[in-house]
Amino acid sequence: MGRNVTAVVSPNALRHNLQQIKRIAPQSKIIAMVKANAYGHGLVKVAKTVQNADALGVASIEEALKIREAGVQTDIILMEGIFRPEELSLVQNYRLTLVAHHWQQIHALQNYAQPIPEKFRIWLKINTGMNRLGFPEREFSDAWTALNQDPKVHLIGFMTHFSQADEKNNELTQQQYEVFKRLVGDRAGEKSLANSAGILAWPQTHADWVRPGLMLYGASPFPHSTGRKFNLLPAMTLRSEIIAIRTLEPGDRVGYSGTWASERKSKIGIVAMGYGDGYPWHAQNGTPVLVNGQRAPLTGRVSMDMLAVDMTHLASEVKVGDPVILWGDDLPIEEVARHANTIPYELLCRFTERVSVHFQE
Ligand SMILES: *Cc1c(COP(=O)(O)O)cnc(C)c1O
DSSP, rough: OOOOOOOEEEEHHHHHHHHEEEHSSTEEEEEOOHHHHHHOOOOHHHHHTTTSSSSEESSSSHHHHHHHHOOOOSSEEEEOOOOOTTHHHHHTTTTTTEEEOOOHHHHHHHTOOOOOOSSSOOOOOOOEEEEEEOOOHHHHHHHHHHHHHHEEEEEEEEEOSSSSSSSOOHHHHHHHHHHHHHHHHHOSEEEEOOOOHHHHGGGOOSSSSSSSSOOOOOSSTTTTGGGGGGGOOOOOEEEEEEEEEEEEOTTTTTTTTGOOEEESSSSEESSSSTTTTOOOOOOOTTTTEEETEEEBBBBBBBOOSEEEEEOOOSSSOOOOOOOOEBBTBBBOHHHHHHHHTHHHHHHHHHTTTTSEEOOOO
């Protein structure tokens, strides 16, 4: 009904990808990353689909509560811990696990005065070179001691995050790994380092727990490959349809600023999809789009509600209402991201509420 723009999500692809991650990192437990609305795929439905992972990773207590309230019992980890002390009573009530990356969080735990049915479960985050979150080398040992001495705390283990694991020849990842190993030393606890790129390119860093995000959704974290290369299946297909067809004469231009001009007599399809839906304005002329399953290049600027494709060369006749795929099965999101000078991560989690997410059952 009405304007028909849909992100179709396949639970089978999600389940397949989770299995594939288990095959790639067979010795490790899995924190399935479902933050940012499960990378745009729908937080609660994805969490339910992958609740047999060993834990779920989120960025905020709001995300965690949505999952718990939907009845999911899996361990939920707040990857950035709490943002303010008041969250700690919810952490208790909803049985959440925390990352501690900053002294204020440790002090909040120390000052927590309410009764605790269970100890706070804490991962200690170490900054090994990303320089975003985590205790630096000179503070790590004090942070560890403080957590260890707090009777309200059960220290689960140690985490760090790679900054350039998607660069397969960059030694930085190995260096971060060495710093992590040296700091943790023989302290008791679980260890976790690898995101998707770490899982795929740096098997020595799999350790006790891996933290796949992008690959769970079937995409590759590397700039010049696609998920297929790793036997992953795209979990999302972004669909729309042709809403107008026009014939252009040589020299006719398409769209704002006339950045594309027809060189011959051309057949142009107008698609109900624009930056108002989250499709990238930056997508260049030539970005691939699938019309009736055949590739048609983007022509001219993406507008708010529409974009145009060149269908001149298509074998079959196209009609208004025919299906269009912007990414998904048969059109890797990695390729679209490259043409738009962005990354698949951003494309997946930037589309707007105008797109209805349809979870296949
Ligand atoms: C988001 C996130 C991940 C997942 O990263 P991908 O590159 O999507 O696999 C892993 N670890 C942490 C701490 C994260 O915040």
